[in-house]
Amino acid sequence: MEQPSFDVRVLLAPPNIQTAKRALLIQPHPDDNEIGMGGTMAVLANAGCELHTLTVTDGSQGNLDSTATPEMTREIRRKETQDAGRHLGVSHFYFLEEPDGTLNDIVDLSEKIADVIRQAKPDVIFCPDPSLPYEGHYDHIVTGRAAANAFHMSGRQHLETSAYPPFSASAIAYYFTANPNTVVDISAYFEQKFEAIALHKSQVNAETLAMYRIYFQMKGAELAKDRGFALGEGFKALSHLHTHCFVDALHI
Numbered sequence: 716m717e718q719p720s721f722d723v724r725v726l727l728a729p730p731n732i733q734t735a736k737r738a739l740l741i742q743p744h745p746d747d748n749e750i751g752m753g754g755t756m757a758v759l760a761n762a763g764c765e766l767h768t769l770t771v772t773d774g775s776q777g778n779l780d781s782t783a784t785p786e787m788t789r790e791i792r793r794k795e796t797q798d799a800g801r802h803l804g805v806s807h808f809y810f811l812e813e814p815d816g817t818l819n820d821i822v823d824l825s826e827k828i829a830d831v832i833r834q835a836k837p838d839v840i841f842c843p844d845p846s847l848p849y850e851g852h853y854d855h856i857v858t859g860r861a862a863a864n865a866f867h868m869s870g871r872q873h874l875e876t877s878a879y880p881p882f883s884a885s886a887i888a889y890y891f892t893a894n895p896n897t898v899v900d901i902s903a904y905f906e907q908k909f910e911a912i913a914l915h916k917s918q919v920n921a922e923t924l925a926m927y928r929i930y931f932q933m934k935g936a937e938l939a940k941d942r943g944f945a946l947g948e949g950f951k952a953l954s955h956l957h958t959h960c961f962v963d964a965l966h967i
Contacts, residue, residue: 730886739837743858745796751890753908754901760804767807776815799914818857828865833879844889895949
């Protein structure tokens with residue numbers, strides 16, 4: 716029997732995340748999106764992509780002002796999330812308000828994220844890479860794994876924890892990754908990224924901002940090398956097929 720023709724290069728290629736018309740950016744803490752992919756947020760927004768962000772924890776354990784109570788910090792960081800997000804083109808904000816530093820239950824968090832995916836209906840989901848070597852912050856690991864699980868869970872016909880109909884995004888893209896397969900040109904938006912990071916005033920002082928700038932200039936130039944632009948942000952972009960029993964996913 717004659718076998719149908721198929722180009723295996725299509726199977727082994729990452730999905731194109733820059734054609735998304737709507738994106739859901741999932742962050743463990745209120746500043747992770749801006750730090751991890753702020754330039755790409757601006758790139759997508761300026762290309763007409765509708766940006767939605769989901770912040771998993773309340774951020775109540777982190778504040779440069781040691782006199783602030785967790786309750787005060789929670790409110791400050793919510794406002795910073797909205798101010799920084801809007802600066803980069805975000806139009807929709809979701810907050811789960813999980814206690815900062817306590818994430819542990821991947822399945823429970825997956826259900827909550829899947830509910831938001833069904834509401835937002837994104838073409839692509841962004842989140843931190845839970846497989847980053849030496850990652851020590853469990854909030855990041857749990858959020859990344861829960862988002863990956865929700866990437867599949869949101870399309871189930873029956874999800875008792877959601878009142879919204881099934882919906883499946885076409886791709887998931889990990890930032891804070893050591894294995895990028897996609898590099899986005901952020902040369903024109905590098906300054907805007909840092910303006911947004913600076914709006915997280917409870918987290919970033921002048922010294923930290925300067926350190927970030929030096930590092931991301933260096934890393935951005937490394938990612939952009941031989942690509943015809945100056946600065947990039949890297950992602951591991953995968954399709955549904957790549958994230959289920961696909962032994963070559965590391966090499967995509």
